[in-house]
Amino acid sequence: MFFLFKYVDDLIGKGFEWYTIVELMFYASAANVSMALPLAILLSSIMTFGTLGENYELVAIKSAGISLQKAMRPLLVLIIGIAFSSFLFSEYMLPKANLKFGSLLWDVRNKKLSFLIKEGVFNNSIPGYSIRVDEKGADGTSLKGIMIYDHTGNQGVAKIIVAKDGTMNTTKDKQYLILKLNDGVRYEESSGQNKGYDPRQQLTRMRFGQTEQKFDLSSFKMNRTDENSFRSNNQMLNLKGLTHKSDSLTKELDSVNRYARVNIGNYYKQNNYTKGYTKAKVAPAKINADILTEFPEAKRMNIVQAALDQANSIKQTVEGKIPDHEDKVANLIRIRIEYQRKFTLAVSCLMLFFIGAPLGAIIRKGGLGLPVVMAIIFFLFYHIISTVAEKSANQGNIHPVVGIWMAIIVLSPVGAFLTYKATVDSALFDLTYYKSLVMRLFKKSKASGK
Numbered sequence: 286m287f288f289l290f291k292y293v294d295d296l297i298g299k300g301f302e303w304y305t306i307v308e309l310m311f312y313a314s315a316a317n318v319s320m321a322l323p324l325a326i327l328l329s330s331i332m333t334f335g336t337l338g339e340n341y342e343l344v345a346i347k348s349a350g351i352s353l354q355k356a357m358r359p360l361l362v363l364i365i366g367i368a369f370s371s372f373l374f375s376e377y378m379l380p381k382a383n384l385k386f387g388s389l390l391w392d393v394r395n396k397k398l399s400f401l402i403k404e405g406v407f408n409n410s411i412p413g414y415s416i417r418v419d420e421k422g423a424d425g426t427s428l429k430g431i432m433i434y435d436h437t438g439n440q441g442v443a444k445i446i447v448a449k450d451g452t453m454n455t456t457k458d459k460q461y462l463i464l465k466l467n468d469g470v471r472y473e474e475s476s477g478q479n480k481g482y483d484p485r486q487q488l489t490r491m492r493f494g495q496t497e498q499k500f501d502l503s504s505f506k507m508n509r510t511d512e513n514s515f516r517s518n519n520q521m522l523n524l525k526g527l528t529h530k531s532d533s534l535t536k537e538l539d540s541v542n543r544y545a546r547v548n549i550g551n552y553y554k555q556n557n558y559t560k561g562y563t564k565a566k567v568a569p570a571k572i573n574a575d576i577l578t579e580f581p582e583a584k585r586m587n588i589v590q591a592a593l594d595q596a597n598s599i600k601q602t603v604e605g606k607i608p609d610h611e612d613k614v615a616n617l618i619r620i621r622i623e624y625q626r627k628f629t630l631a632v633s634c635l636m637l638f639f640i641g642a643p644l645g646a647i648i649r650k651g652g653l654g655l656p657v658v659m660a661i662i663f664f665l666f667y668h669i670i671s672t673v674a675e676k677s678a679n680q681g682n683i684h685p686v687v688g689i690w691m692a693i694i695v696l697s698p699v700g701a702f703l704t705y706k707a708t709v710d711s712a713l714f715d716l717t718y719y720k721s722l723v724m725r726l727f728k729k730s731k732a733s734g735k
Contacts, residue, residue: 288314328657380522413437633692
């Protein structure tokens with residue numbers, strides 16, 4: 286549903302086959318694994334251990350001398366396998382799926398609207414033609430009151446065709462649209478017969494009982510773009526590709542910095558033409574007053590103007606390099622974030638398991654009631670923290686590694702705390718415990734008041 290809401294404007298009214306939309310949805314679903322898989326592990330672990338606690342099976346396990354950590358080991362092995370599989374998915378499958386999705390979405394967005402002739406409206410979808418009909422039949426093929434402006438002539442003067450009625454059909458290969466026109470007139474305007482300059486024009490009017498007009502529909506056909514054109518995108522690269530792109534971008538950034546440093550440094554370089562030709566040592570002169578007072582008054586204006594010109598030249602040089610530098614730095618940050626994202630999916634699966642399993646053992650509720658609510662609450666915390674931190678990293682406010690790992694850094698202590706509470710059988714979410722605690726405090730305050 287999220288995919289349809291986001292891309293409905295790119296799909297509606299373009300005449301796509303059903304398998305094209307299914308293919309696009311299939312590739313788009315791969316990108317949602319990074320959000321769906323951690324949530325699924327969190328919810329399933331809460332439901333599993335909640336059901337065990339609700340049926341007193343955890344009590345039986347602990348009474349047999351098996352600790353909660355030991356009872357979690359089989360599922361931990363499974364989660365480690367899922368986490369490793371998610372890393373392989375992020376490394377090999379997800380870049381290919383993003384590449385397929387990106388190239389197909391590009392073709393979908395650049396495909397022209399399907400040829401729809403509406404009543405009383407000039408349609409300019411076919412290049413070089415403008416078509417208008419007064420009335421369109423219920424069958425969708427019969428037309429009345431047809432007017433066609435043909436702009437394909439070299440002289441820029443439109444040819445006009447007016448017909449009383451007609452029918453619309455396409456060839457078997459869907460390459461051409463055929464309009465069969467009945468009882469109409471064709472108007473053509475051209476220059477005079479004389480070869481020399483003649484301001485007069487010639488109008489030709491031809492009546493016809495029946496004729497056909499053929500239109501090329503090749504521009505409406507969706508052509509698949511070469512996928513290699515999209516391989517440079519960060520989401521479509523594996524670790525090796527991201528490393529190679531990062532190294533190349535770092536070299537380009539160093540070249541930009543070095544060029545700016547050398548180019549700007551030339552303005553501040555002091556030339557000493559006597560160095561190496563004399564052994565005379567002269568102490569540097571100390572200027573306590575305004576430096577302009579050391580120059581003749583007649584030359585001061587020229588010196589100030591030369592200094593302003595040089596300052597403006599430096600400013601233009603720096604301003605010309607700043608956008609290129611900022612663009613490369615931002616791209617380098619995005620590459621580092623995408624590189625770390627390959628690992629965060631696997632680690633987040635492990636972290637959310639250590640939150641969900643102890644949480645289910647504590648709340649002791651199975652099914653789709655309270656476990657779903659708790660899973661959504663914790664996942665929202667995880668998703669909000671990761672989204673805000675990633676945006677801050679993209680803007681350069683925090684380090685990219687810290688930004689992409691922020692949610693895991695914040696929630697890992699929560700998982701450790703919940704695991705400890707579940708091990709010691711803490712009544713962390715037991716409403717009866719908190720009710721009795723409040724009642725005891727109320728009784729103590731009442732007794733002290735007396």
